[in-house]
Amino acid sequence: xxxxxxxxGQRIRCLVAKVGLDGHDRGAHVIARAFRDAGFEVxxxxxxxxxxxxxxxxxxxxxxxxxxxxxxxxxxxLVPKILEGLTEYDAFGDTLVIVGGIVPDDDKTELRxxxxxxxxxPGASMEEMIDYVRENAPDRER
Amino acid sequence: xxDLVEELLAGKHRALAxxxxxxxxxxxxxxxxxxxxxxxxxxxxxxxxTGSPGAGKxxxxxxxxxxxxxxxxxxxxxxIDPSSPFTGGAxxxxxxxxxxxxxxxxxxxxxxxxxxxxxGLSTATTDAVTALDxxxxxxxxxxxxxxxxxxIDIVRTADTVAVxxxxxxxxxxxxxxxxxxxxxDLFAVNKADLDGADRTVQQLTEMLHYGDxxxxxxxxxxxPVIETVANSGEGVEAFTSAIDEHLSYLDESGQRDEKKRSxxxxxxxxxxxxxxxxxxxxELAARGGIDQFVDDVFTRGSDPYTVVEEIVAPLRTCLExxxx
Numbered sequence: 001x002x003x004x005x006x007x008x009g010q011r012i013r014c015l016v017a018k019v020g021l022d023g024h025d026r027g028a029h030v031i032a033r034a035f036r037d038a039g040f041e042v043x044x045x046x047x048x049x050x051x052x053x054x055x056x057x058x059x060x061x062x063x064x065x066x067x068x069x070x071x072x073x074x075x076x077x078l079v080p081k082i083l084e085g086l087t088e089y090d091a092f093g094d095t096l097v098i099v100g101g102i103v104p105d106d107d108k109t110e111l112r113x114x115x116x117x118x119x120x121x122p123g124a125s126m127e128e129m130i131d132y133v134r135e136n137a138p139d140r141e142r
Numbered sequence: 143x144x145d146l147v148e149e150l151l152a153g154k155h156r157a158l159a160x161x162x163x164x165x166x167x168x169x170x171x172x173x174x175x176x177x178x179x180x181x182x183x184x185x186x187x188x189x190x191x192t193g194s195p196g197a198g199k200x201x202x203x204x205x206x207x208x209x210x211x212x213x214x215x216x217x218x219x220x221x222i223d224p225s226s227p228f229t230g231g232a233x234x235x236x237x238x239x240x241x242x243x244x245x246x247x248x249x250x251x252x253x254x255x256x257x258x259x260x261x262g263l264s265t266a267t268t269d270a271v272t273a274l275d276x277x278x279x280x281x282x283x284x285x286x287x288x289x290x291x292x293x294i295d296i297v298r299t300a301d302t303v304a305v306x307x308x309x310x311x312x313x314x315x316x317x318x319x320x321x322x323x324x325x326x327d328l329f330a331v332n333k334a335d336l337d338g339a340d341r342t343v344q345q346l347t348e349m350l351h352y353g354d355x356x357x358x359x360x361x362x363x364x365x366p367v368i369e370t371v372a373n374s375g376e377g378v379e380a381f382t383s384a385i386d387e388h389l390s391y392l393d394e395s396g397q398r399d400e401k402k403r404s405x406x407x408x409x410x411x412x413x414x415x416x417x418x419x420x421x422x423x424x425e426l427a428a429r430g431g432i433d434q435f436v437d438d439v440f441t442r443g444s445d446p447y448t449v450v451e452e453i454v455a456p457l458r459t460c461l462e463x464x465x466x
Contacts, residue, residue, distance in 0.1 A: 011167070013163075032233050033233065035231065036229070036231035036232060036233045037229055037231055038229070038231060039229045039231045040231050041225070041231065041232045041234060041253075041255050042231070042232065042233045042234065043233075043234045043235075043237055043253050044233060044234070044235050044237070044238060045237065045238065046237070046238035049244070050244065050245065052244070052245040053244040053245055056244065056245055056246075056247060057237060057251075059155055059156060059159055059247075060155065060159055060247075060250055060251055060252055061159070061237075061251075061252060061253060062156075062159035062160055062162065062163040089155060089156050090154075090156045091156055
């Protein structure tokens with residue numbers, strides 16, 4: 001399909017967010033670019049964002065997908081705060097939240113229970129992630 | 143009134159965000175929403191900020207938004223970034239620079255991509271401004287790369303247009319070429335701490351004094367040239383007061399209403415064109431698509447004018463009948 005044909009109508013919007021004291025953003029950049037090349041609209045948060053900032057961005061930008069990149073190991077503290085914030089603004093229900101980073105298996109279960117849809121580790125391929133987003137991006141009544 | 147409109151007017155951020163998505167997607171019902179919102183607008187000042195990539199627009203907009211917040215004013219920002227003409231994808235990065243207003247929901251920042259549709263972007267931007275205005279924002283800032291007719295059209299819809307010029311941006315011919323002199327109500331030479339800033343200020347001032355730079359130079363407003371260092375916040379106060387001055391100039395001279403009228407006129411014309419286009423595209427499809435007409439023209443069996451007349455004539459007859 002050419003760009004013109006799909007220029008009107010829904011396009012998948014993603015926020016790629018770096019949260020907390022974690023200065024490694026190469027991965028987030030690579031993903032932002034891959035998402036762009038897949039035809040998504042990607043909003044990149046920049047480094048060192050507080051959970052409130054990520055919430056603010058996700059709500060205002062009305063993203064379909066929130067990808068949180070955490071390599072610092074603080075996911076158990078930061079991700080719940082973001083999810084709470086999304087709930088506060090009625091955005092939790094129809095935002096697909098995915099986490100990328102190094103997350104131990106026990107924590108993965110916990111994050112999933114909280115409402116994280118999927119967690120991608122170091123071995124995940126771009127295609128896998130893009131396909132996952134395409135298939136699972138919320139089908140909103142727009 | 144739809145729930146979404148009600149929620150937006152009640153100040154729910156989520157509803158505002160969702161309405162702007164609907165506007166961007168042109169999803170069913172967005173027109174009714176914008177129609178309902180229109181009567182609630184008119185309270186906001188709309189400021190356009192444009193300039194080449196890397197001129198410092200996002201950083202300056204961030205500082206300006208913070209300055210407005212200090213005055214207890216609420217702010218809406220629409221930042222437009224280009225999208226890829228190949229995949230339609232986009233990385234919208236202006237948000238990164240919004241460091242001064244993080245966590246402050248009263249600065250509503252929204253990134254929009256150009257989505258490759260001709261003319262559609264200016265309609266979407268105007269409608270998004272309508273939504274922010276109806277929401278009750280005091281100041282609305284539209285930020286866009288100042289390249290191409292599309293962007294110029296968008297930024298023109300603002301009450302006040304600020305053009306950012308980085309130091310050492312070529313000789314004076316470049317400035318003429320860019321066509322930015324005509325649309326600017328004020329200039330900011332950003333990154334004024336860098337070498338070449340003085341020269342750029344001087345060149346700009348000279349260009350403005352040639353008098354032929356602006357098509358309507360006799361309207362009594364001389365665009366000031368302000369030096370800013372957005373990173374440190376230097377000159378931001380001068381920048382915002384220049385905007386204030388221009389806005390009160392517009393009010394005093396009655397030009398604001400004039401501007402609004404011409405803006406609405408342009409809006410009506412754009413919508414008319416778009417809808418007429420759609421009508422004709424549907425008619426073309428109903429007649430079996432454009433290919434057969436192309437074949438006829440190609441084999442000299444017909445010509446473009448005859449084809450168009452064939453398709454448009456029934457429409458004209460129909461309208462004439464309606465008018466009577």
